[in-house]
Amino acid sequence: METQPNCGSVYLEGETRNSAGVPMDGITVRLRWWDNVEYELSGLAGGHSSGKWGFSPLSPDQNRAYQSFILDIVESSSHPVPLSPEWRVEMVDCSQAGQFTNIIFVSSR
Numbered sequence: 001m002e003t004q005p006n007c008g009s010v011y012l013e014g015e016t017r018n019s020a021g022v023p024m025d026g027i028t029v030r031l032r033w034w035d036n037v038e039y040e041l042s043g044l045a046g047g048h049s050s051g052k053w054g055f056s057p058l059s060p061d062q063n064r065a066y067q068s069f070i071l072d073i074v075e076s077s078s079h080p081v082p083l084s085p086e087w088r089v090e091m092v093d094c095s096q097a098g099q100f101t102n103i104i105f106v107s108s109r
Contacts, residue, residue: 006098013054014103023051039077063094
C-alpha cells in the first residue's frame with residue numbers, strides 16, 4: 001500500500017488479481033468504517049479499468065478525524081460472506097495520509 005497526504009478527498013483504491021497476477025473484474029470489494037458499509041465491483045463491471053476498484057467514503061468535514069477502514073473481498077453485496085482476510089487502514093489525519101493506493105487483493109485460486 002502507498003499513502004500520500006490528501007485533504008481534498010480521502011480515497012482508497014487498488015486492484016484485484018488472480019494467482020498469476022492478471023487483473024480480475026467483477027470481484028466485490030467491501031469497505032467498512034464506523035457503522036457504514038459500501039461495496040464496489042472491480043474492473044469494468046464497476047466502471048473502472050480492468051481489476052481496479054476505489055472508494056471515496058468521507059465528506060470533507062470528516063477528513064481530519066481518525067478513521068479505521070476495513071477492506072475485504074466478499075461473495076456479493078447481497079451475500080457478504082468474506083472470501084479474503086481483512087485489510088485494515090488507519091487514517092490518523094488527511095494531512096499525513098488521505099489517499100491510500102496500490103491495495104492489492106490476490107486470489108490464491
